[in-house]
Amino acid sequence: MQLTVWTYEGPPHVGAMRIATAMDGVHYVLHAPQGDTYADLLFTMIERRGKRPPVTYTTFQARDLGKDTAELFQKAARDAFARFAPAAMLVGASCTAELIQDDPAGLVEAMNLPCPVVALELPSYQRKENWGAAETFYQLVRKLAAGTTPARGARPSANILGPTALGFRHRDDVIEITRLLDRLGIAVNVTAPLGASPADLARLGDADFNICLYPEIADTACRWLERQFGQKTVRTVPIGHGATCDFVAEVAALAGVDAGAVLDTSNLPWWSRSVDSTYLTGKRVFIFGDATHAIAAARVARDELGFTVVGLGCYNREFARDLREAARLYGVEPLITDDYLEVEEAIQALQPELVLGTQMERHIAKRLRIPCAVISAPVHVQDFPARYSPQMGFEGANVLFDTWVHPLVMGLEEHLLTMFRDDFEFSDHAGASHLGHGTPAEIVAAPVQAASGWSAEAERELLKIPFFVRGKARRNTERYATELGIAAITLETLYDAKAHYAR
Amino acid sequence: MTPALPAERPGCSAAPVLRQRGQREVFCGLTGIIWLHRKVQDAFFLVVGSRTCAHLLQSAAGVMVFAEPRFGTAIIEERDLAGLADCNEELDRVVDRLLARRPDIKLLFLVGSCPSEVIKLDLSRAAARLSVKHAGTTRILNYSGSGIETTFTEGEDACLAALVPELPTDTADQPGLMIVGALPDVVEDQFARLFAELGLARVHSFPARRADAMPPVGPGTRFLLAQPFLGETARALEDRGATRIDALFPFGAEGTTAWLHAAAQAFGIDEMHFRRVIAPGRERAKRAIAHSRTLLAGKRVTFLPDSQLEIPLARFLANELGMVPVEVGTPYLHRRHLAQELALLPRETLISEGQDVDLQLDRVRASRPDLTVCGLGLANPLEAEGLTTKWAIELVFSPIHGFDQAGDLAELFARPLRRRDVLKI
Numbered sequence: 050m051q052l053t054v055w056t057y058e059g060p061p062h063v064g065a066m067r068i069a070t071a072m073d074g075v076h077y078v079l080h081a082p083q084g085d086t087y088a089d090l091l092f093t094m095i096e097r098r099g100k101r102p103p104v105t106y107t108t109f110q111a112r113d114l115g116k117d118t119a120e121l122f123q124k125a126a127r128d129a130f131a132r133f134a135p136a137a138m139l140v141g142a143s144c145t146a147e148l149i150q151d152d153p154a155g156l157v158e159a160m161n162l163p164c165p166v167v168a169l170e171l172p173s174y175q176r177k178e179n180w181g182a183a184e185t186f187y188q189l190v191r192k193l194a195a196g197t198t199p200a201r202g203a204r205p206s207a208n209i210l211g212p213t214a215l216g217f218r219h220r221d222d223v224i225e226i227t228r229l230l231d232r233l234g235i236a237v238n239v240t241a242p243l244g245a246s247p248a249d250l251a252r253l254g255d256a257d258f259n260i261c262l263y264p265e266i267a268d269t270a271c272r273w274l275e276r277q278f279g280q281k282t283v284r285t286v287p288i289g290h291g292a293t294c295d296f297v298a299e300v301a302a303l304a305g306v307d308a309g310a311v312l313d314t315s316n317l318p319w320w321s322r323s324v325d326s327t328y329l330t331g332k333r334v335f336i337f338g339d340a341t342h343a344i345a346a347a348r349v350a351r352d353e354l355g356f357t358v359v360g361l362g363c364y365n366r367e368f369a370r371d372l373r374e375a376a377r378l379y380g381v382e383p384l385i386t387d388d389y390l391e392v393e394e395a396i397q398a399l400q401p402e403l404v405l406g407t408q409m410e411r412h413i414a415k416r417l418r419i420p421c422a423v424i425s426a427p428v429h430v431q432d433f434p435a436r437y438s439p440q441m442g443f444e445g446a447n448v449l450f451d452t453w454v455h456p457l458v459m460g461l462e463e464h465l466l467t468m469f470r471d472d473f474e475f476s477d478h479a480g481a482s483h484l485g486h487g488t489p490a491e492i493v494a495a496p497v498q499a500a501s502g503w504s505a506e507a508e509r510e511l512l513k514i515p516f517f518v519r520g521k522a523r524r525n526t527e528r529y530a531t532e533l534g535i536a537a538i539t540l541e542t543l544y545d546a547k548a549h550y551a552r
Numbered sequence: 553m554t555p556a557l558p559a560e561r562p563g564c565s566a567a568p569v570l571r572q573r574g575q576r577e578v579f580c581g582l583t584g585i586i587w588l589h590r591k592v593q594d595a596f597f598l599v600v601g602s603r604t605c606a607h608l609l610q611s612a613a614g615v616m617v618f619a620e621p622r623f624g625t626a627i628i629e630e631r632d633l634a635g636l637a638d639c640n641e642e643l644d645r646v647v648d649r650l651l652a653r654r655p656d657i658k659l660l661f662l663v664g665s666c667p668s669e670v671i672k673l674d675l676s677r678a679a680a681r682l683s684v685k686h687a688g689t690t691r692i693l694n695y696s697g698s699g700i701e702t703t704f705t706e707g708e709d710a711c712l713a714a715l716v717p718e719l720p721t722d723t724a725d726q727p728g729l730m731i732v733g734a735l736p737d738v739v740e741d742q743f744a745r746l747f748a749e750l751g752l753a754r755v756h757s758f759p760a761r762r763a764d765a766m767p768p769v770g771p772g773t774r775f776l777l778a779q780p781f782l783g784e785t786a787r788a789l790e791d792r793g794a795t796r797i798d799a800l801f802p803f804g805a806e807g808t809t810a811w812l813h814a815a816a817q818a819f820g821i822d823e824m825h826f827r828r829v830i831a832p833g834r835e836r837a838k839r840a841i842a843h844s845r846t847l848l849a850g851k852r853v854t855f856l857p858d859s860q861l862e863i864p865l866a867r868f869l870a871n872e873l874g875m876v877p878v879e880v881g882t883p884y885l886h887r888r889h890l891a892q893e894l895a896l897l898p899r900e901t902l903i904s905e906g907q908d909v910d911l912q913l914d915r916v917r918a919s920r921p922d923l924t925v926c927g928l929g930l931a932n933p934l935e936a937e938g939l940t941t942k943w944a945i946e947l948v949f950s951p952i953h954g955f956d957q958a959g960d961l962a963e964l965f966a967r968p969l970r971r972r973d974v975l976k977i
Contacts, residue, residue, distance in 0.1 A: 050600075050626040050627060050628060050629060050632055050637075050639070050642040050643060050645075050646050051626070051627045051629060052624055052625075052626055052627075052646050052649060052650060053603075053606045053624060053625045053626075053627050054606075054621060054623075054624045054625075055610060056603060056606045056607055056610060058603075059603065059604070059607040060602065060603040060604040060607060062604075063604075063607065082580070082666040082698070082699040082700045083576050083578060083580060083699040083700060083703065084578065084579055084580025084581075084582070084608070084666070084698075084699025084703075085580075085604060085608075085699065086575075086576070086577045086578065086929055087579055087580075087583075087608045087611055087612065087929075088607075088611075089577070089928075089929030089930075090611065090927070090928040090929045091611060093928060093929055093930070093931065093932040093933060094928050094932065097932060098932065098933070099932055099933060099935070099936030100933050100936065101929065101930065101933045105575060106575050107575070108574075108575050108576045108578075108699075109700065110699075110700050110701070111669070111698075111700040111701045113700075114670075114700065125574075125575065128574075128910070132910060143604060144602035144603070144604050144666075144667055145602070145604075145666035145667050145670055145699075145700070148633075148667060148670045148671060149670060172630070173602060173603065173604070174602065174628065174629055174630040174632075174633055175629075175630050177603065429614075
């Protein structure tokens with residue numbers, strides 16, 4: 050048993066729901082107890098969908114247990130087919146139904162429904178949401194595309210694979226990438242699963258190649274399509290200016306088109322070179338999220354914004370190898386964990402100046418009073434914005450620049466806060482003007498060690514250091530004192546430590 | 553000014569109830585943890601379940617998950633199921649680790665879930681075993697919040713029922729009054745002041761805010777349910793000799809008056825004194841409600857099943873705001889506790905118990921009520937169909953009981969309609 054307060058991923062059947070909800074004409078019959086319908090509100094509230102997810106739950110209760118539940122399942126499947134007339138159906142079990150062993154696959158087979166039915170095997174006690182989504186998508190593709198004969202057109206074409214419901218910025222990423230391909234003269238054959246129908250999946254083979262936009266979801270399906278139709282896969286994930294350029298080059302080479310048409314349309318390079326950004330140099334950044342977004346963010350952070358990557362991690366073990374390789378690139382220890390307490394410990398130990406992470410890291414950073422931006426799912430409702438805000442492509446690079454730089458205390462303001470810290474407008478309690486979400490009194494102070502061994506004078510001096518670096522200063526000083534066996538921390542110790550750790 | 557008493561008309565008392573069985577779009581009892589852990593400040597709720605349970609709590613609790621919450625999930629893993637690990641040993645290990653981390657926890661609930669019930673993990677024995685081990689520091693109890701046994705607020709019922717055998721025996725000569733059901737602190741304090749003014753000396757709230765301050769119970773205890781979903785808890789209290797005071801539930805000016813009046817009568821409070829004490833609150837409530845009445849009067853409302861609060865709330869909306877209930881759905885109908893409420897509902901109201909959500913939505917689409925009270929999984933889809941909704945969960949999390957919340961309660965229903973009128977897009 051594992052003690053958990055927060056989970057980065059839901060159970061695998063939520064992954065399957067993300068595929069069903071993303072598509073048109075697919076209905077999912079889920080053998081699940083009363084209560085599991087909570088997952089609907091992820092789609093209707095967080096993503097603000099105006100339709101119920103196409104999921105029918107059997108919602109069995111204690112009194113149904115025994116023979117009854119199998120009948121209940123068949124009735125639910127029959128009613129769902131009659132009511133929704135789907136073009137393809139998914140059937141499966143949630144964690145509790147997995148235990149009662151009703152075998153949805155066998156039950157639905159016996160019913161001879163007049164549409165393709167994919168029976169999902171999602172081991173709830175081993176796997177999680179992303180795996181469930183990838184497996185569901187793969188099984189659907191296999192069921193619907195196997196045995197089809199590809200018809201390639203004259204114009205080069207590609208499939209965009211991986212965007213789902215409840216995906217972080219998937220809606221806008223698809224728009225951005227479609228536009229990019231269009232300008233290169235490449236047609237999009239099918240975008241799936243988002244917006245695709247079962248009939249669309251049956252013509253996946255018509256494309257010349259596949260774009261694996263979100264490896265967490267699409268990798269398994271892409272590998273199968275490679276084997277089945279000999280389609281090459283574009284694996285560069287176009288997050289950041291450099292990665293987008295690489296992506297364009299890779300796509301253009303595969304399609305045999307000229308890449309020149311679309312290069313260099315992002316503001317990020319100039320914004321980043323402009324002198325206003327100088328203060329960003331060497332800002333220490335901690336990055337955590339799903340592997341794809343974390344790895345992409347690290348490249349942008351170091352190469353395009355001039356930050357120092359001090360930590361890199363992901364919560365999905367399936368992509369741990371890729372993350373480890375990336376961590377080597379930045380000379381940091383990879384952090385592969387789904388325990389948010391470990392992430393919190395790492396952030397506390399590293400005392401970064403910026404955290405790039407998920408909703409969870411946002412809250413950790415808030416507690417520790419470190420600026421933060423969200424780069425990956427899981428996210429809350431505010432990260433399904435009304436406005437256009439892709440992460441991918443050239444416009445995505447613009448969005449990244451703004452999103453990551455805004456939480457930082459801006460260059461000039463940083464100086465003002467230091468110079469005029471005794472003025473009431475710039476005192477600690479005023480905080481930075483753009484961090485004005487709640488008064489500092491509401492924010493839990495960074496849990497730095499109790500001030501043992503600090504002289505009153507040193508303690509007062511510490512208070513003169515701006516709040517956003519004070520935690521680091523305190524830690525460094527205490528570490529320095531411990532290493533040198535200094536019991537009483539004086540003004541001298543504080544400044545000796547500052548000199549020692551000066552970069 | 554006469555306190556509202558059930559009118560001499562049958563209302564919905566004898567009306568047939570539509571019972572349907574199919575997909576139920578409801579929360580399971582685990583969700584109760586979200587407000588219970590705020591109420592009992594030194595209790596921890598440890599769900600023994602799957603990743604789905606953890607994900608549910610996190611989705612339902614929203615941002616609360618980050619405020620160092622006093623709940624968590626011991627996630628059952630493959631090795632627990634395969635018998636590679638002894639579930640009981642694993643559970644002991646998790647509990648030991650948890651209590652070492654949080655030594656301030658005085659009361660630990662092991663909360664059963666669907667997976668733990670299906671594999672028949674005996675949490676009551678585990679609780680007894682662990683109670684011995686941690687005797688003197690932490691009491692360990694168990695109840696089930698599983699979806700196969702409980703719907704949403706029934707989780708609180710199961711939790712409180714588990715606490716009842718642990719309550720100290722009341723040895724006082726004087727009978728005491730127990731208010732049963734977790735209420736927001738501000739509401740609890742308002743009621744406490746009113747009862748004190750009425751002259752009731754011994755009034756306790758159950759659950760109390762701290763584990764070691766739970767109220768005593770005995771044959772002299774009279775209890776007043778503050779919530780309509782406490783069937784098991786009431787039965788457990790009656791098993792310990794306590795007597796339930798039958799009343800309307802304290803929603804709106806009339807409901808609150810009737811609720812207080814039932815207690816006053818049970819304790820022989822002078823009628824004139826009662827009226828004098830409650831008059832200011834009752835007047836305030838009526839004034840506050842009037843604000844929403846113009847908008848709500850004559851509007852048709854349907855409740856989909858969620859919390860068992862539906863019937864008392866529909867009564868409030870019908871009697872005090874002039875709304876017309878079309879269908880009032882409830883996950884479970886406790887006829888005895890709701891007898892007075894049912895009598896006050898308009899006879900034309902369709903009462904439904906249980907759910908087949910697709911059929912119920914067909915009825916909503918056919919009758920097109922002005923306001924549909926429903927869960928968050930249905931609200932936006934119905935809004936997109938042009939039906940105005942009020943999401944029901946807010947009614948459980950917000951302070952809505954008593955005189956001083958009556959206006960807020962009315963406003964909760966008025967706001968979606970006001971918004972509908974105000975938007976020009």
